[in-house]
Amino acid sequence: MLDIETKQITIFLLVIVSLLGIANLNKDLVGLSVLGIALEDKNFEIEDNVINLNSLTLRQKIGQMIFTLAKIENRDLLQEMNIGGIYFWQKENEDVYETEIDYFQKEMEIPFFVGIDLEGCWNPFDNFEKFPAFNEIKDESDAYTVGKNHGEILKKLGFNINFSPVVDQEDTIWGCRSFSNNVAGNAVYYIRGLQGQGIIATAKHYPGKTLIGRDPHKSVEFSVIEDEDLEPFKWAANNNVGAVMVSHLVTSGKVDSGFSPSVVSGNVINGLKKDFDGLVLSDEVGMNGLKGVYSRDERAMYIDLVNAGNDVILDFRIEPWHLFKVVSIIENAVETGEISEERIDDAVIKILKAKGFKVKRKV
Amino acid sequence: MKLRDVNYILLFLGIVLVVNLFYPLSFSGNVVAENLGCEVNGNYVSDVNLCCSEMSKFLSCEDGVCVNGDYVISVEEDALDYCKERGYNVRY
Numbered sequence: 001m002l003d004i005e006t007k008q009i010t011i012f013l014l015v016i017v018s019l020l021g022i023a024n025l026n027k028d029l030v031g032l033s034v035l036g037i038a039l040e041d042k043n044f045e046i047e048d049n050v051i052n053l054n055s056l057t058l059r060q061k062i063g064q065m066i067f068t069l070a071k072i073e074n075r076d077l078l079q080e081m082n083i084g085g086i087y088f089w090q091k092e093n094e095d096v097y098e099t100e101i102d103y104f105q106k107e108m109e110i111p112f113f114v115g116i117d118l119e120g121c122w123n124p125f126d127n128f129e130k131f132p133a134f135n136e137i138k139d140e141s142d143a144y145t146v147g148k149n150h151g152e153i154l155k156k157l158g159f160n161i162n163f164s165p166v167v168d169q170e171d172t173i174w175g176c177r178s179f180s181n182n183v184a185g186n187a188v189y190y191i192r193g194l195q196g197q198g199i200i201a202t203a204k205h206y207p208g209k210t211l212i213g214r215d216p217h218k219s220v221e222f223s224v225i226e227d228e229d230l231e232p233f234k235w236a237a238n239n240n241v242g243a244v245m246v247s248h249l250v251t252s253g254k255v256d257s258g259f260s261p262s263v264v265s266g267n268v269i270n271g272l273k274k275d276f277d278g279l280v281l282s283d284e285v286g287m288n289g290l291k292g293v294y295s296r297d298e299r300a301m302y303i304d305l306v307n308a309g310n311d312v313i314l315d316f317r318i319e320p321w322h323l324f325k326v327v328s329i330i331e332n333a334v335e336t337g338e339i340s341e342e343r344i345d346d347a348v349i350k351i352l353k354a355k356g357f358k359v360k361r362k363v
Numbered sequence: 364m365k366l367r368d369v370n371y372i373l374l375f376l377g378i379v380l381v382v383n384l385f386y387p388l389s390f391s392g393n394v395v396a397e398n399l400g401c402e403v404n405g406n407y408v409s410d411v412n413l414c415c416s417e418m419s420k421f422l423s424c425e426d427g428v429c430v431n432g433d434y435v436i437s438v439e440e441d442a443l444d445y446c447k448e449r450g451y452n453v454r455y
Binding site for chain 1: 366367369370373374376377380381383403404406408410412413415416419420421422431432433434449450452
């Protein structure tokens with residue numbers, strides 16, 4: 001009798017371990033489904049472009065705050081989780097971009113933000129479209145033309161947000177990412193050209209001084225922010241730039257991050273929000289400046305990112321289980337009171353408005 | 364080995380696999396991030412995660428060197444291994 005029971009237990013455990021093995025090898029929607037982890041149904045109330053915020057669950061609202069990589073194999077999961085934005089790497093040609101973006105956006109009631117870095121130095125469309133580097137831009141009229149040209153190709157391919165322009169005053173590493181003179185003026189005209197084509201511009205990286213070489217032997221360096229570093233951001237805000245990206249630098253001077261990376265400093269982001277009411281995006285969270293600080297406490301990092309005031313979190317880890325974990329961390333933090341649901345709602349309202357919706361709350 | 368012992372092993376394996384599904388465990392081959400970086404347009408960048416992130420943008424690279432217009436980034440094998448281990452989609 002005991003032998004039969006033991007054999008039955010062995011068979012049962014073999015089946016379970018096999019299924020878990022499959023899930024581990026293929027950590028995607030299939031893997032999660034094997035464990036019966038249900039993803040929530042979407043019952044969005046959208047009429048005449050007016051969306052009822054209360055028709056999104058907490059997890060679906062948190063999903064909107066995540067901007068991740070557009071890996072085609074993850075498309076179903078990204079759709080199911082109601083992820084807010086997808087970022088594209090360089091692709092072979094225009095057709096690949098158009099086809100993949102179309103595939104991602106298919107049947108999405110709340111469309112993805114579709115973003116890329118089409119910047120001063122980095123041109124992901126180098127295979128089929130050439131643009132001048134930002135340090136080659138001569139004047140404001142030139143800046144406007146480049147912005148307009150960037151916007152035209154982005155619009156054509158299906159993008160709706162560009163992580164550009166870089167508005168640092170000095171670039172000692174790349175030498176071509178930022179404007180070589182009149183940074184504030186050129187940035188404004190670039191933004192006008194880009195946003196005139198319906199693409200959201202992103203002034204980065206607040207509060208500046210992010211493109212300067214650093215001493216690799218120092219674990220933490222303070223960047224002293226001056227008025228001239230902030231000027232391009234103020235001008236961009238006054239000219240309705242859609243988004244600002246916040247850096248991981250520890251800063252002092254005119255913007256004091258209080259020994260923390262700027263992106264998790266409420267002081268920094270609240271200061272930004274005094275003059276700016278658009279989207280606040282974190283720089284990608286995988287980089288040393290932030291990751292190094294939170295190496296032992298990933299949960300605290302995501303909570304601090306939300307509480308500091310970021311509306312959108314750029315997280316380019318491509319494993320689907322990681323996204324599931326991030327959403328769960330933030331959801332749990334709301335449930336325990338570490339993050340207020342009002343903070344989440346404020347961010348999501350801005351996101352939905354940037355996506356073209358009017359937002360209401362109806363019980 | 365008795366069947367009961369096999370069951371204990373399977374149970375342990377099952378627990379490890381469940382944990383690894385949500386919190387991947389690293390057993391070996393960790394490349395340490397310290398002292399790793401890359402060269403961007405001739406200038407050294409000590410943030411290896413930034414290097415990985417930037418390299419991931421390129422469609423193709425050759426022998427750890429990626430070129431896009433005026434933008435040239437190069438990484439050594441150690442940094443490349445680090446990027447790959449961390450799951451960055453670096454093409455090389």
